[in-house]
Amino acid sequence: MSDERRKFTRESAEQRKLDLIEATLELVAEKGVRGATVRGIADRAQVTQGLIRHYFSSKEDLITAAFEHHMTQMTDLTFAPVTQVQGSAREQLRVFVRSSLMPPVVDPRSIALWAGFLNKVQHDAQMKDVHAKTYVHFRDQLEGLIRAALEEADMPTEPEQLYRLATACNGLIDGLWMEGGALPEAFAPGELSQIGLYSVGAIIGLSLVD
């Protein structure tokens, strides 16, 4: 019959896994890890629940894969703007701070995912490792940008002091990121970036505002 529909179409393993991971992230953001049920995920990805077990050995496995995918994505999103800047070290630092405090990095969904995964992160060794590595990477990149900007301005800094500056700026950015995502209506567009630039500049003693 001409109106007979395929009951399903086959997809490549990569595509199907990606579909399942993205559906998982949506649901984790909405309801947390325990609220992201295999049936809910399958529905969201428009497949039946049995397929999940075909691609992932367990729900745990899928959750871990989704977490790693998300962390990689966030890292890429955060550092992409900087790699496209050819300007001075100060300009690179400015771009980094600004883009870290704007959409799409600042986003209620990101916060919801961070919160949704935290329990797992605190209990699962593998996820804890990924989380710590991502944090250290972010902090180290920031420290490198700060060091370059200070050297460029003829303000060489002791390693220990540099560590403190980077930790402080990292905390500031994370805190503003969190507040921007948790209370989106509390800040005007660009406000967080402005506050971030001013404050990072104040902390490191090198103004980042024009």
Added chain:
Amino acid sequence: MSDERRKFTRESAEQRKLDLIEATLELVAEKGVRGATVRGIADRAQVTQGLIRHYFSSKEDLITAAFEHHMTQMTDLTFAPVTQVQGSAREQLRVFVRSSLMPPVVDPRSIALWAGFLNKVQHDAQMKDVHAKTYVHFRDQLEGLIRAALEEADMPTEPEQLYRLATACNGLIDGLWMEGGALPEAFAPGELSQIGLYSVGAIIGLSLVD
């Protein structure tokens, strides 16, 4: 018979509610809201599950009560040290920043609770309201301390600028608080407080380090 044990003992409504709320908070911190089941909560509080319905109209109701209890407790914990200081405005600000970045305010459990409740906060109007009010209260108190310290130092500041300073310091404290709770082993005791004092001082232009 002399060895016959009471099958249960009656408690006042306040005590039982508090027991249930504390058991709830423990489980939310450990497993999130959905992982805090009525049976698990009842076990933890050493009662049977039916009793929960006797004191709370639903699990939802208990969760909300636990959240409000926790937020009140955190607020008290945060502001108690300041109220016991009679020193200068600068000294009060120092105490506030320092104690906000030390145990028991900085604590993995607090972060876990924050994360565990976030989903509910984002979806439940009542909880969103409590959350926003707590945030605003914290920010306003901080702004007041900053204003007083700056006035005391003969550095009067425009309201708009003051708002920006308070938001930045608030973000900094929240970010360091989050990192201290999420990565406890990454910071030595007192390290976060030291970094916080230095950075808040840098942001507001009034050193808080001796």
Added chain:
DNA sequence: GAGGCAATTATTCAAGTGTATAATTAGGTC
């Protein structure tokens, strides 16, 4: 275009979930 096999769906299962209702019993009152 016929096989064949892996991708996908369909069904089943035991355990856990919140809620509702019935059955006990502790502990104050007279």
Added chain:
DNA sequence: GACCTAATTATACACTTGAATAATTGCCTC
């Protein structure tokens, strides 16, 4: 010391959960 009522336990129910297995079926190969 016998009520007697509210606190507490005990039991039941309908539904959801992750996982396991069986049954289909799309699509590539020859």
